[in-house]
Amino acid sequence: MTTYTIAILPGDGIGPEIMAEGIKVLKVIEERNDFSFDLVEAPFGAGAWFSHGKSFPLETQALVDRADAVVKGPIGLDHEKSKQIPVDEQPERGALLPLRKRLDTFANYRPVYLPKSLAHFSPLKPEVVGDGIDILMVRELVGGLYFGAKEMGTDENGKRYVREMLEYDEDQIANILRTGFELAMGRKKVLHNIHKSNVLKSSVLWNEILEEVAKDYPGVEVKHTLVDAAATALCLNPSQFDVMVMENMFGDILSDQGGGILGSLGLMPSACLGPNGKAYYEPSHGSAPDIEGQQIANPYSMIGSMAMMLEYSFGLKQEAANVWDAMQSVFAAGFSTSDLSKPGAGVTMISTSDFGDKVVEHLRANG
Ligand code: IPM
Ligand code: MG
Secondary structure, eight states, X not given: OEEEEEEEEOOSTTHHHHHHHHHHHHHHHXXXXXXXXXXXXXXXXXXXXXXXXXXXXXXHHHHHHHOSEEEEOOOOOOHHHHTTSOGGGSHIIIIIHHHHHHHXXXXXXXXXXXXXXXXXXXXXXXXXXXXXXXXXXXXXXXSGGGTSOEEEEEOTTSOEEEEEOXXXXXXXXXXXXXXXXXXXXXXXXXXXXXXXXXXXXXHHHHHHHHHHHHTTOTTSEEEEEEHHHXXXXXXXXXXXXXXXXXXXXXXXXXXXXXXXXXXOGGGOOOEEEOGGGOEEEOOSSOOOGGGTTSXXXXXXXXXXXXXXXXXXXXXXXXXXXXXXXXXXXXXXXTEXXXXXXXXXXXXXXXXXXXXXHHHHXXXXXXX
């Protein structure tokens, strides 16, 4: 029997609580298929710095190198606690970005998805949400400003300055654009190219390469949108978008806005894919230390990230669909958690763990 090794990095804050629910789901999938999962947990994030002196300890590095896939919870602590950690070991700089670089996960898929039955979660008016929201944001994840050279100093006049480079080479741009085109081919054959070529040279090169790559995808219609205009359009008319492709920082910002139009970042799972099958999966949101341990965080983003792993790392498209379906059915049956919903007519508030149990119950009964 095939055994897949999955590195489990629960992370900080609400990470361990929502990870526990994702693991329940993986156990169901494992039970009814002819493979097994070897789930190996490892320290990662701010907690790892306090317990192991490193936010991305060597044992975790070795594990992610050998694992068939990695699932990661959110990381980070509140502002005061973070300040106890040396700047370069703070988990975003010391763990998360190095993880992305290590696995070279250049393609970050962030679905902004709300079926019509869940449209009430969105803060947008019903006539704007229409039949629901179904966008796939594709963010370049290992280049640009976040990984460019950085310098801070004082100039000859005694003024403090900072310099950060937005760096891409043509292969990095071509790779993420190709990913965008491929995804567009599998959906509506429309690719929204998000850029800022009226100001940034990086976008000029990006668009030049897009013209070249587009030749291999004559069936895909490309629509160009400036990133600032895209932010407005996402609020006014999200249904005009399908696959959106963009560089790292644009994707960081617009995908959070994606969570905003859904009603919560808690509804945002993601897949981070590299070459040679390397991949890790994570919710797009932070670790919400203010609600840690209260069992009120919805595990949707974590379980959804696991569903993406089933699809992209293990080719289990149907099982992934079953997991999505199970989660949506739990909401549709009127259950929610208090991070997502206010008490009110027709909503029964349940805990993080009860939500996971209901997903599992539905999965066993229906898929
Ligand atoms: C995200 C997060 C990260 C990012 C942070 C935690 C470094 O905001 O995954 O969107 O900026 O990429
Ligand atoms: Mg972000």
